[in-house]
Ligand SMILES: [Ca+2]
């Protein structure tokens with residue numbers, strides 16, 4: 001029987017310890033950190049500081065991993081490169097960059113086509129659509145850069161026709177990128193615009209690295225691309241060639257991981273930033289109190305979002321801040337539930353006191369303090385002022401102060417009245433009377449007291465040996 005009881009007791013102890021450990025993970029952040037992990041998404045939040053009004057600033061880190069996921073259908077990258085005389089000295093470095101782009105493609109799905117153009121004269125298919133890196137490199141190494149006798153066109157139209165002749169029944173995403181100055185010597189800008197429009201009308205993405213100092217033509221060129229982010233303008237040839245690689249990356253279609261997180265209105269977003277595990281910054285967009293960030297799933301990535309929030313006003317109820325989701329590769333996951341606590345000020349219970357002169361006075365007697373979040377704070381109460389002097393009648397004050405773990409300080413002042421404590425006075429005079437006379441010991445006797453007033457009725461005769469017969 002004893003053994004059973006011992007085992008029950010042991011189990012209860014284990015359960016109690018387990019509950020305590022568990023509750024440590026479920027509590028809310030104050031001075032200690034709180035971390036919630038759900039579906040591999042972790043969110044950790046700490047109180048960073050309190051301002052002079054006791055309002056808290058929280059710093060947190062949201063982390064999650066996204067897998068690499070290129071689009072399953074692949075991309076067809078069609079590069080239209082200007083080989084007119086302005087570009088002659090840069091053909092080699094341009095070829096190197098295009099080789100780099102090719103080396104970064106997923107050749108199980110992706111293909112590349114390279115067209116040499118002289119915008120006002122001819123276009124030449126340098127590399128037909130292929131997923132063979134050797135063919136791409138060979139085409140780029142070839143000194144045969146045209147012009148070959150192709151009828152004059154804008155280059156775009158030639159590229160579109162060449163692509164459509166080679167693409168087969170693939171459903172790859174067609175990406176057309178030009179690197180050119182569209183130096184329309186003897187040509188017509190309208191031809192270029194018409195050609196670009198045909199590419200876009202076919203549903204192909206069009207991007208452009210534009211190398212020209214002529215701002216009028218740059219304005220026209222800017223409107224030819226599919227999206228403003230697919231336009232790069234420079235007068236520096238080397239910079240433009242580098243930009244070609246970035247443009248290819250930007251236009252490459254991959255799945256995107258997206259975060260959308262709504263921060264409650266009771267909190268101000270002081271700062272938020274995101275980066276991947278290689279330290280690359282991920283752009284974060286703030287739409288009111290909604291945080292949005294997205295990054296292409298072009299590699300396995302661990303994303304870290306660092307944020308700083310501050311309560312706009314004292315939060316009086318526990319506040320859920322995990323309202324949001326992360327979506328990637330057609331999956332969507334909710335952010336882990338995490339809450340920050342209320343931030344109530346502590347309350348001091350202390351009442352005014354009246355005591356009599358000469359009495360002893362303990363300023364802490366009957367005083368207590370409590371706090372919604374911290375519980376009993378009586379032991380933290382400090383007496384910050386106390387002028388009570390019980391040896392003299394008067395009105396005095398005692399001030400108490402207590403601070404909770406959120407840095408909220410409450411003070412309270414009570415009034416202590418010390419009253420007089422005089423002894424009562426009996427008025428009675430000696431008496432002379434004749435033998436046999438009647439004697440009333442209370443006749444002419446009265447009593448009064450500073451505090452109590454008339455005490456005559458309370459006068460008791462405690463001894464009386466008067467005998468009028470003797
Ligand atoms: Ca509190």
Ligand SMILES: [Ca+2]
Pocket residue numbers: 421422423424449450451452
């Ligand atoms: Ca008295």
